[in-house]
Amino acid sequence: MRRLLALTTILLMGVALFISGCSKQEEIDESQKTTIHLAMDADPVSLDPHVQLSGGMLAYSHAIFDPLVRWTHEMTFEGRLASKWERLDTLTVRFWLRKGVTFHSGNPFTAKDVVWTFERLQKSVDYKGLFEPFESIKIVDDYTIDIVTKRPYPLLLNMATYIFPMDSVYFTGADENGQDKGAIVKSGPSFALTHESGTGPYRVTAREHGVKTVYERYADYWDTASPGNVQKIVVTPIKNTATRVASLLSGDTDFIYPVSPQDFKQIESNDQTKLVTLGGSRIITLQLNQTRRPEFKDIRVRQAIVHAINNTGIVTNIMKGFGTTAGQQGPKGYLGYKEELVPRYDLEKAKVLMKEAGYEKGFSCSMISPNNRYVNDAKIAEAVANMLAKINIKVDLKTMPKAQYWDEFDAKVADIQLIGWHSDTEDSGNFSEYLSMCINTDTGYGQYNSGTYCNPKVDELTMAAQAETDTAKRTAMLQEIEQILYDDAAFVPLHWQNLAWASSKDLAIEPIVNAMNFPYLGDLVAK
Amino acid sequence: MFAFTVKRILQALFVMLIISLLGFSIKHEFGDPIRDMVGIQVSVKDREILRETMGLNDPFITQYARFLKNAAHGDLGTSFFYKKPAMHVILSKAPATIELVFASSLIVILISIPVGIFAAIKPRHWFSRIAMGGSIVGVSIPVFLTAILMIYLFSITLGWFPSYGRGETVDLWGWHTGLLTADGLRHLIMPAIALSSIMLPLFIRLIRSEMMEVLETEYIRFAYAKGLKKKRIWFIHAFKNTLLPVITVGGVQLGIMLAYTILTETVFQWAGMGFMFLESVQRSDTTLLVAYIIFVGGVFVIVNTMVDIIYGLVNPTIRVSGRK
Numbered sequence: 001m002r003r004l005l006a007l008t009t010i011l012l013m014g015v016a017l018f019i020s021g022c023s024k025q026e027e028i029d030e031s032q033k034t035t036i037h038l039a040m041d042a043d044p045v046s047l048d049p050h051v052q053l054s055g056g057m058l059a060y061s062h063a064i065f066d067p068l069v070r071w072t073h074e075m076t077f078e079g080r081l082a083s084k085w086e087r088l089d090t091l092t093v094r095f096w097l098r099k100g101v102t103f104h105s106g107n108p109f110t111a112k113d114v115v116w117t118f119e120r121l122q123k124s125v126d127y128k129g130l131f132e133p134f135e136s137i138k139i140v141d142d143y144t145i146d147i148v149t150k151r152p153y154p155l156l157l158n159m160a161t162y163i164f165p166m167d168s169v170y171f172t173g174a175d176e177n178g179q180d181k182g183a184i185v186k187s188g189p190s191f192a193l194t195h196e197s198g199t200g201p202y203r204v205t206a207r208e209h210g211v212k213t214v215y216e217r218y219a220d221y222w223d224t225a226s227p228g229n230v231q232k233i234v235v236t237p238i239k240n241t242a243t244r245v246a247s248l249l250s251g252d253t254d255f256i257y258p259v260s261p262q263d264f265k266q267i268e269s270n271d272q273t274k275l276v277t278l279g280g281s282r283i284i285t286l287q288l289n290q291t292r293r294p295e296f297k298d299i300r301v302r303q304a305i306v307h308a309i310n311n312t313g314i315v316t317n318i319m320k321g322f323g324t325t326a327g328q329q330g331p332k333g334y335l336g337y338k339e340e341l342v343p344r345y346d347l348e349k350a351k352v353l354m355k356e357a358g359y360e361k362g363f364s365c366s367m368i369s370p371n372n373r374y375v376n377d378a379k380i381a382e383a384v385a386n387m388l389a390k391i392n393i394k395v396d397l398k399t400m401p402k403a404q405y406w407d408e409f410d411a412k413v414a415d416i417q418l419i420g421w422h423s424d425t426e427d428s429g430n431f432s433e434y435l436s437m438c439i440n441t442d443t444g445y446g447q448y449n450s451g452t453y454c455n456p457k458v459d460e461l462t463m464a465a466q467a468e469t470d471t472a473k474r475t476a477m478l479q480e481i482e483q484i485l486y487d488d489a490a491f492v493p494l495h496w497q498n499l500a501w502a503s504s505k506d507l508a509i510e511p512i513v514n515a516m517n518f519p520y521l522g523d524l525v526a527k
Numbered sequence: 528m529f530a531f532t533v534k535r536i537l538q539a540l541f542v543m544l545i546i547s548l549l550g551f552s553i554k555h556e557f558g559d560p561i562r563d564m565v566g567i568q569v570s571v572k573d574r575e576i577l578r579e580t581m582g583l584n585d586p587f588i589t590q591y592a593r594f595l596k597n598a599a600h601g602d603l604g605t606s607f608f609y610k611k612p613a614m615h616v617i618l619s620k621a622p623a624t625i626e627l628v629f630a631s632s633l634i635v636i637l638i639s640i641p642v643g644i645f646a647a648i649k650p651r652h653w654f655s656r657i658a659m660g661g662s663i664v665g666v667s668i669p670v671f672l673t674a675i676l677m678i679y680l681f682s683i684t685l686g687w688f689p690s691y692g693r694g695e696t697v698d699l700w701g702w703h704t705g706l707l708t709a710d711g712l713r714h715l716i717m718p719a720i721a722l723s724s725i726m727l728p729l730f731i732r733l734i735r736s737e738m739m740e741v742l743e744t745e746y747i748r749f750a751y752a753k754g755l756k757k758k759r760i761w762f763i764h765a766f767k768n769t770l771l772p773v774i775t776v777g778g779v780q781l782g783i784m785l786a787y788t789i790l791t792e793t794v795f796q797w798a799g800m801g802f803m804f805l806e807s808v809q810r811s812d813t814t815l816l817v818a819y820i821i822f823v824g825g826v827f828v829i830v831n832t833m834v835d836i837i838y839g840l841v842n843p844t845i846r847v848s849g850r851k
Contacts, residue, residue, distance in 0.1 A: 039691075045564075045608065053566035125573050126566045186564050187581055188605055209609050210806070211692075211798045238691055238796045239806065242675055246690045250682035372809075403558030403811040410571075424568060434568065444570040 034526055035232040036507065037253040039244050043210050043237040048192035049164055050184050053126035053424070059518040063215055063233075065164035065198030066223075068095060068114070069157060071426065071516060075333055077157050080223075081109065081165060081199065090152040090469060091135070095160070097143040101222040103167040105197040111139045116168035116182075118147075124184050129444070130159060130424060133466075154469045158425045167197035201228060201522030212236050215521070228523045248273055248502055254526075255507055257517070259500040260375065261320035267502045278515055279324050280499040281331045282422040283431065284374055286367075286384065286492035287451035293365055293415040296451075300357035302489035307350035308391045309384060311343035315495050318379045323495035328482040329421075329431035331496045335471070336428030336478030341486045343493070350391050362392025365415035369397065370405040374420045375497050381418055384494075409450060417450045420497065426516065428478040432462040436481075436490055453490045532836055539832045546824035547598065550817040551591050558811035560607045594817075603821065604814035608807065613818035617800060622702050623693060624788050624799035630706075630719035631784065635726045643734025647742065648761055650735075659735075662728030670787055674721040674794040681717060688717050691796040718795045725787055726780055733776060737769045785823075 044060035045052050062070070068082040079085070082095040101109040118137045121127040133153045138146045149156060171182040171192060181191040196204050199222065202215035215233040236253070238244040245263045247253040249270055259267065259275065267275045288296040288305065295301050311325040324331065327341040354360055369381035378399040385395035395416065400408065409417055423430035438454035439446035445459070458481055465477040485491065499517050503509045508525040561574050561583070578584050582593070597604065603613045646655040682690035694714035696703040705711025741747065742765055750760045789801035796802070800819070807815040 046610070052564065053568070125577060126569055128573075129568055129570060185610070186577060187607055187610065189610055193610055208798075209611075210803075236692065236796070240794055240796065243678065243691050243794055243796055246675075246678045246683055250678075250686060250690045252682070252690050252692075401558070401809065403563065403809060406562050406567075407559050424566075441571065444572070447570065448567075 034230050035234065036230050036255060036524075036526060037234045037236065037247075038521075039236050039238040039247055039253040039256045041237065041239060041241075041244070041258060043213065043235075046193045047196045047204060047207070048184065048190065049166070049198075050120055050124040050127060051186060051192070053130075055517050058516070061164045061198075062200070062518045063202045063521045064196050064200045064204060065166070066200050068160040068163045068165075070161055070520070071514060073511075073514060075426065075515070077161075081114075082160070085157070085160075087469075088146065091150075092146050092148050093156050094140070094144065094146050097145065098222060099143055101199050102220055103170065103197045103199055104203045104218055105167050105170045107167050107169045107197070109165060109167075109199055110142045111145050112142075113165045113168045114145055114163065115139060116171075117163060117165045120166070120182060120184065121163065125186065127162065130162065134159070151467045152469045153467065154465075154471070154474055155425050155427055155429075158427060164198065170195075170197040201226065202233065210237065221522070223522070226523050227525050228521075230521070230524050230526050233521060245502075248504070251504070255501070255503040255509060257499075257501040257519075258375075259502045261322040261500075263502075264320065264322075264500070272504055273502055274505050275500060275502050276510055276513055277322070277498050277500045278513060279331065280422075280497045280517070281334070281426070281515055282374075282420050282497045283326055283329055283331070284323075284377075284380065284418070284420045284494040284497060285329075285435070286494065287417050287419060287435075287449070287453075288491065289412060289415050289417070289451055291452040292412065295357075295359060295363055295365075296415070298357045299489060300353045301359060304350040304353035304357065304391055305388065305393070306489045306492055307344050307346045307353065308387050308393075309343075309492055309494070310345045310387060311494055312345065313387075314380055314383055318376050318383055319495065319498075322375065322498045322500065324498065326493040326495050328486060328493060329435065330423070330428035330478070330482070334423075334426075334428045334478075335475045336431075336482045338479045338482050338486075341482055347390060354391050360392070362394065364394040364396065366396045366398070366413075367416035367418075368405070368408055368414040369399045369418040370402045371399040373402040373405065374418075377418065377420075380494065384416075409448075412450050412452075419448055419450070421448070428482070429462055429465050432458060432481055432485075433466075436485055437462055451491055453488070455484060455488065455490070458484055458490075535832050535835050539828045542828050543821065543825060546828075547595070547817070547821050548591070550820040550824075551594060552587070554813040554817055557808060557813055557816060560811045560813055563810045563812070564607060598821075603818035606807070606812055606815040606818075608810050608812045608815070613815045614822070616803065616815060617819055617822050619703075620798060620800045620803045622704060623797060624785070624792070624801060626704065626706055626715065627718055627722060627788060627791070627797060627799060628781070628784055630715050631723035631726070632781070634719055634723040635730055638723075639727055639730035639734055643731045644738060644761065644766060646731065646735040647738035650739070658731060662731050665724055665728035668724070670721055670725055670790045671794050673724045674718070674791060677717050677721055678794070689714050693798060718791050718797050721795070722784065722787060722791045726784060729780070730773070730777075734769060734773055737772055738765060741765045741768050 040056065042056050044056055049057060049061040049065060066080045068080060069077045069085070070080050072078045081098050081101065083098045085093055085095045087093050097111060097114065103109060115137050122131050122134070133149050133151065135148045135150045138148065140146055147156060173181050175181050175191040177189070179190065183190050185193065201218060201221050201223070203218050204213060205216045206212070206214040213235045215235060217231045238247060241260050241263070244256050245259065245266065248256045249266065251272065264275055267273050288302055290296045315321065315323045315325050325343050327343045328338060330336045354362070367381065367385060369377055371378035381397055381399060385397045388395050398414070409419065419435070421431060421435055433445055434448045436449060436453055437445040437459050438456070439449050439452060461477050461481050465474050468474045468477065499515065501509055501513050501519070506527040509519065512520045512523050561578050565574060565577070582590065594604065601614070605611065606613045606616050609616045642658050646658050649655055678690050681688045692714060693705045694710040695708040696705045696711055697707045699707070705715055747760060747765055750764055788799060789805055791797065792799045792802035793805050803815070804819050807819065
């Protein structure tokens with residue numbers, strides 16, 4: 001028996017050596033130099049960009065497709081498939097499209113592809129909400145389109161960053177199962193799940209769902225001015241944080257994200273790797289449920305809580321500096337941002353406020369938080385519970401994985417609930433629409449307002465700001481909202497989560513990463 | 528004999544039914560699959576529509592009946608994440624796990640037997656003491672810690688082995704194997720050692736104690752008295768009898784080893800079934816989850832049924848007791 005095993009082993013090793021001898025030559029080809037390995041925490045769920053709205057899918061879209069316009073580092077717009085644009089009237093913006101662009105299938109890109117994609121977005125479960133303010137899209141000629149909104153809409157260009165034209169010819173007709181090639185299917189096979197044809201810098205040449213996706217540079221890419229010189233990107237999802245960092249440090253990957261604060265030191269002290277961080281726009285907040293807990297109806301109690309939370313302590317000790325302390329919803333750079341609205345940590349004042357409200361002895365309440373959704377979310381929640389104990393609020397904290405969290409959150413099972421929010425429109429208004437407007441199940445506003453805070457003035461201002469195209473007036477409205485929420489202590493702002501990427505020193509990732517966390521891989525330069 | 532076989536198969540089917548019922552009834556505890564399929568801003572109404580069209584709102588009995596009906600046709604549902612038949616996903620991940628378990632079993636067999644025998648023959652030797660002491664440490668360190676430490680030492684510090692994945696694979700009649708490329712083998716070494724680290728100490732100790740027991744028996748003493756060569760007594764007469772209980776335990780442990788692949792595969796990003804299982808829990812991919820539970824249950828039931836039938840063939844007394 002043992003002899004047999006030994007024999008098999010030797011045989012196997014022999015075969016392996018033989019094969020490896022053969023494959024060695026193939027490995028060393030020219031493209032090796034500009035092939036990079038990228039590891040992220042998750043794989044794009046589909047090759048269909050409209051099947052889900054998530055950071056990962058948008059990052060994928062920027063590599064394989066091109067939007068009409070995209071955000072720059074300074075949060076201004078840069079034309080991609082639209083070479084220029086102009087507001088014709090309060091409802092209409094005209095876009096002039098780039099000529100001579102081809103899809104990966106070889107089909108030319110024209111206005112009808114934009115219209116086709118736009119109509120597909122309006123059908124997508126994930127995108128139709130964002131495209132609700134839009135009335136229609138009109139073809140002026142092959143390379144000019146007009147986008148019309150139902151009411152004056154200031155965020156039209158923000159939304160144009162989501163329009164990644166797809167190849168309408170390629171996706172028309174029926175696939176081998178008789179299903180429409182353009183169908184958006186959430187829970188089953190579809191043509192677009194496994195096929196792509198965009199105009200982007202890369203084509204998907206191989207894909208093993210959940211294991212590996214290979215991007216290869218599209219030879220006829222229109223943007224010849226792009227400095228990008230990476231020919232091939234092997235994208236691997238590596239779920240485990242420690243493994244992801246190890247893969248970079250050992251040189252098995254060249255570019256990884258996200259990176260956890262506890263790994264920063266290791267990456268910075270290694271002479272082969274570097275770390276790039278940017279301030280992010282995702283706010284982490286606590287919502288105080290006024291319906292469940294009558295004490296929270298009292299503004300003094302809410303103020304006391306806000307004063308009892310040491311935002312700086314959380315950012316320094318738990319986030320290791322990987323965050324920006326927040327006193328309001330939108331971060332700096334957003335229209336509604338008000339410099340004066342800073343965190344209010346003052347324990348003495350908090351105790352006085354509790355006393356004034358008649359809760360000197362405190363009370364007990366429940367709290368829930370996810371434990372794998374935001375950076376260090378469970379630790380933050382524990383710290384908050386400890387801080388509230390100092391003003392005699394006894395918190396019964398329960399943490400759970402995100403797969404279970406959102407149902408509990410929606411059911412408002414606890415008095416204090418933690419939620420992080422990133423504005424899909426990159427605009428202040430979005431925070432109020434989802435987090436602080438009165439809950440309205442018909443319109444969907446206040447969908448994630450588990451604090452049940454309701455102030456008609458905030459609703460009125462948010463709606464007015466939605467339809468105000470004058471930037472100065474809009475800014476005033478959005479800032480007023482932040483001021484009201486601050487004075488009312490409508491919720492507890494904690495911090496804005498920063499973003500981090502790490503790569504080998506040979507990659508110039510600084511110019512391509514951004515606050516939205518979709519690196520523009522097409523412009524990536526490798527030394 | 529025929530009646531016995533039919534009876535065993537019926538029993539196996541019944542067990543499978545119970546497993547599927549259990550799997551199906553706990554699936555709601557893993558969270559809402561819809562949540563993982565849509566962006567956070569999608570309205571409650573739209574989520575409700577999606578849930579309705581996917582049949583997730585139907586009463587438990589309806590859902591279960593539909594599931595059984597499809598399962599009878601060999602369809603265990605479509606994975607929410609992979610958007611492919613769950614069975615197809617599981618089978619495509621199986622080679623990676625089987626190869627990993629095979630490699631670790633090889634390590635366990637090749638090391639535990641000589642070390643175990645040596646420790647039994649020369650219990651006071653310094654090597655035996657180190658092996659016994661080391662095995663206590665080995666069995667106490669959790670797999671994921673061993674794995675992380677190995678990655679740190681051999682990938683980051685020394686750069687000997689790659690830190691993640693399966694490396695290059697070759698398609699062998701539909702079986703994607705990493706055993707035939709140098710790159711694949713290099714990727715296999717660390718996960719295989721990490722996985723074997725939990726079984727190896729156990730087997731060394733098991734072989735040692737069984738062997739020591741056998742060495743005390745009458746027939747071994749008689750063999751000594753007869754003047755047989757020591758090596759012949761140890762390796763032929765004693766060792767053979769040591770193996771019987773070891774094989775029995777080994778069979779059971781193989782199942783446990785399959786379970787431990789979940790940890791090893793997660794740390795090494797090894798695209799096998801264990802990793803797939805953990806991910807489907809995190810994604811609330813309940814179809815895949817239930818299918819996997821049934822698949823694993825099925826494998827165990829089939830193996831046990833076959834063993835029972837073979838036993839019945841070999842040992843007629845079993846059949847008699849089965850008739851009671």
